[in-house]
Amino acid sequence: MTLTSASVAGLYQYFTRIIVSRFATTALTAGTTPVIVTSTNLNSRALSLPADAATQGTIFSEIIEPSTPVRAQSAGTNVTIVAPATTGVIWRLSADYYLAP
DSSP: OEEEEOOOTTOEEEEEEEEEEEEESSOBOOOSSOEEEEEESSTTOOEEEOOOOBOTTOEEEEEEOOSSOEEOSSTTOOEEEEOOOOTTEEEEEEEEEEEEO
């Protein structure tokens, strides 16, 4: 699952909230390493989520609300947030941002 935010030439994207949700479509077993959600044009930020066991139908959400907006690295370039392909999981990625010089 990939979230791509739209860019406008000459303007930066400023992120005020990012929400990553994992819905277990089947029972999940615990893993030994965290699940990593990555980004591009956001200063290589990555989010480590727990690889814990979950029953079918369980939703885990991580909400990131920085105290000041996080600015995209380059103006006029899309930002992507990428969740890994995970068996038995539906990802939902959403973000609140605005465009400014």
